[in-house]
Each structure stands twice: as C-alpha cells, then as structure tokens.
Amino acid sequence: MEVLCVSGWSGSGKTTLIAGLIPCLTAQGLSVSSVKHAHHNVTLDKPGKDSFVHAQAGAREVILTTEAGFALFSRTPAPLEALLARLNPVDLVLIEGFKAEPLPRLAVYRPALGKPAPWPDAHLLAVASDAALPDSPVPVLPLDKPALIADFLIGALGLNRTSQR
Numbered sequence: 001m002e003v004l005c006v007s008g009w010s011g012s013g014k015t016t017l018i019a020g021l022i023p024c025l026t027a028q029g030l031s032v033s034s035v036k037h038a039h040h041n042v043t044l045d046k047p048g049k050d051s052f053v054h055a056q057a058g059a060r061e062v063i064l065t066t067e068a069g070f071a072l073f074s075r076t077p078a079p080l081e082a083l084l085a086r087l088n089p090v091d092l093v094l095i096e097g098f099k100a101e102p103l104p105r106l107a108v109y110r111p112a113l114g115k116p117a118p119w120p121d122a123h124l125l126a127v128a129s130d131a132a133l134p135d136s137p138v139p140v141l142p143l144d145k146p147a148l149i150a151d152f153l154i155g156a157l158g159l160n161r162t163s164q165r
Contacts, residue, residue: 002092002157007099008108009115014096017108020146031090035083037097045073091159125156
C-alpha cells in the first residue's frame, strides 16, 4: 500500500485537489483510500444518537453500521501508522495533512496566501500550484489539472494502473 501526504497551508486547496485526484486515479484502475487530519476539535458523532450515548457511557470505540457502510468512533488519538493499519489494502492512501511525517509528499502551494514555500523538504515529490515557481527544486504541476497530477503521481510512486484491489 503506497501512501502520499498532500500538505499545504490552510486555504491552499488540499481537499479540493484530493477530491479531484480520487476519480482520476480510480479511472486509471487504482484503488484509493484517504486519511484526513484536522487541527481543530471536530464532533465525531451526533450528540443524543445511540452511538454517541454508548461513547458517553464509556465505550472506548463505537462502530455505527448501516447497509451503506460503517463508521468507527474512537476516543483514543492514534498515530498515522495505526490508522493506516486499520484500512483495507488499497493501491494508494492519500493523506491530507501530517506534514511532519517522513512520507512522500505533494505540496499544495498558493503564493498569494503569503506563506513560506514548502521547501526544503527531503520527501517533497512535487508542488501543485496556481502560479509559476521558478525557485522550486521539484516539478511544479498546475493545481487546476488533477488528471495531469494523477499521471505524475502514478509514475513517481510506481503505481500499477490496473491493480483494482
């Protein structure tokens, strides 16, 4: 299972890019999952619902399951490695955030935000941007072209286009 961190400053377009990459990658025959890191508190369950009541009563983890799928709610923070171990095998896991992890990385960078550039970074494969970045030490890909970025990532990560796990 290959992993790729998609990192960037808040408001740079990470989520939009990932949402564009997933259908491009799956159209190439790849299976894809994702992990999203949030820096703020998020209510993982709806107060008053049975699953929430189970957690409030002291359950460490609660699984809510329906015919459409399931969700696991846990009160225990987990390192990225443990989260990845919980996933079913796929060709690629796109990880939004976790920029401190020593994993292959695609940075999303918009100079107009006025934030520092995403380099130096030994794990940086490429930068997706809405501007030319002549000082970039890695390829700069057009942020608004997820299919082109997907093709680059398939090659850079050595993914097999017809795996379909």
